[in-house]
Amino acid sequence: MPDAPTTELADLGRRAVAASSLLARSSSAARDEALHTAADLLDEHVAAVLAANADDVARAEAAGADGTSLDRLRLDRRRVAGMAAGLRQVAALPDPLGEVVGGWVRPNGLRVERVRVPLGVVGIIYENRPNVTSDAAGLCLKSGNAVLLRGSSSSITSNTVVAGLLRDGLAKSGLPVDAVGLVADTSRTSAVAFMQLDGVIDCLIPRGGPSLIASIREHATVPYVLDGAGNCHVYVDAGADPAMAEAIVVNAKTQRPGVCNAAESLLVHRDVAPQLLPRLARALPGVTLLGDAATRALVPGVGVATEEDYATEFLGLTLSVAVVDDLDGAIGHIARYGSGHSEAIVTRDLAAATRFAAEVDAAAVVINASTRFVDGEELGLGAEIGISTQKLHARGPMGLRELTSVKFVVSGTGQVRT
Numbered sequence: 001m002p003d004a005p006t007t008e009l010a011d012l013g014r015r016a017v018a019a020s021s022l023l024a025r026s027s028s029a030a031r032d033e034a035l036h037t038a039a040d041l042l043d044e045h046v047a048a049v050l051a052a053n054a055d056d057v058a059r060a061e062a063a064g065a066d067g068t069s070l071d072r073l074r075l076d077r078r079r080v081a082g083m084a085a086g087l088r089q090v091a092a093l094p095d096p097l098g099e100v101v102g103g104w105v106r107p108n109g110l111r112v113e114r115v116r117v118p119l120g121v122v123g124i125i126y127e128n129r130p131n132v133t134s135d136a137a138g139l140c141l142k143s144g145n146a147v148l149l150r151g152s153s154s155s156i157t158s159n160t161v162v163a164g165l166l167r168d169g170l171a172k173s174g175l176p177v178d179a180v181g182l183v184a185d186t187s188r189t190s191a192v193a194f195m196q197l198d199g200v201i202d203c204l205i206p207r208g209g210p211s212l213i214a215s216i217r218e219h220a221t222v223p224y225v226l227d228g229a230g231n232c233h234v235y236v237d238a239g240a241d242p243a244m245a246e247a248i249v250v251n252a253k254t255q256r257p258g259v260c261n262a263a264e265s266l267l268v269h270r271d272v273a274p275q276l277l278p279r280l281a282r283a284l285p286g287v288t289l290l291g292d293a294a295t296r297a298l299v300p301g302v303g304v305a306t307e308e309d310y311a312t313e314f315l316g317l318t319l320s321v322a323v324v325d326d327l328d329g330a331i332g333h334i335a336r337y338g339s340g341h342s343e344a345i346v347t348r349d350l351a352a353a354t355r356f357a358a359e360v361d362a363a364a365v366v367i368n369a370s371t372r373f374v375d376g377e378e379l380g381l382g383a384e385i386g387i388s389t390q391k392l393h394a395r396g397p398m399g400l401r402e403l404t405s406v407k408f409v410v411s412g413t414g415q416v417r418t
Helices: 004-024 028-044 046-062 067-073 077-091 131-142 153-172 188-195 210-219 242-254 273-282 293-298 327-337 350-359
Strands: 100-105 111-118 121-126 146-150 180-182 203-207 232-236 263-269 288-291 318-324 342-346 364-367 404-411
Touching: 004 111, 004 121, 004 146, 004 180, 004 188, 028 046, 028 077, 028 131, 028 153, 046 067, 046 077, 046 153, 067 153, 077 131, 121 131, 121 188, 131 146, 131 153, 131 180, 131 203, 146 188, 153 180, 188 210, 203 210, 232 242, 232 327, 242 263, 242 273, 242 342, 263 273, 263 327, 273 293, 273 318, 288 293, 293 318, 318 327, 327 350, 342 350, 350 364
Parallel strands: 121 146, 121 203, 146 180, 232 263, 232 342, 263 318, 288 318, 342 364
Antiparallel strands: 100 111, 111 404
């Protein structure tokens, strides 16, 4: 006999599939109403959300969670208001469904169109952040997808309350409540089973650290898009404006260090390193710097950077630093250690910027701006469900369009193939 958690997960999956069919046929107005209603419910029941979150935070603190993990887990009135505002913002975005993304007429008169349709059931497996519960569900519902949410044990109390409000929003708007499903079992066995819901999950999106990504690679049998690590670099070229370089490096590293688009490594051209590196170090007083021999010779007190340091996404106030001989050295360093997320160059040299953009293999390349802008909302997508570091289906910030597929619609007037 199958064990109870597996049976419950299979049932949850069956209900999500049935709901996805109904949701795909729903009107944009009905889906928008559900999002607005859920947003209103979040505002009305903020006390219940915060009480549930306080229980999660207390357990995490007792278990010895670090500051970054606690920051991701903790909600306050401002963050819950932001979750509600996010749902309303998604509701206001253009509906991607039914959009004709290409079309042509064949010589025989056949009319061919490629039309956006939902993926079906999107599975989200994530760690710590209860805001992902509403953010991910909102984007999936707007794009006509049912969503199965599998959060971590650390945030299960918060997730349960938030998912319940989302389901209430669907019910009040006449849409199937099972378009939002939350997996209550947070065991590792449940996580693996979730990754193997063949015939249920059409696209699996993980939101978490290296261990979760490794588990997806090892166990998943459903299609997935990796929201990968953000070992992001800022390269300060010989042609950089010093003040601009300082502002960008400080913002990229310190504005919010615990997120995937924060800078984790600083590269400086050898010709300007003697002038710029001491200045940049002074501008980062709270940041632990780990550097190569050339960096340590220029900035006393910098720690020794290892190979592992250059490959690490610190998600905190630590920055690896290296002096490179030239643009080729910067591109080579990024190719060796980067994670394919976001890479920035600071330069006044158009040729250097053009080469960097063409040759650096990453989901996003940023010229003379902070890596912190690689974000769905900041780039005009309205919102995002994650940042894909893969190359198939979606790459970079994943907004509404990246949560759709396309189907060919071929219209004729009786043509037959000879």
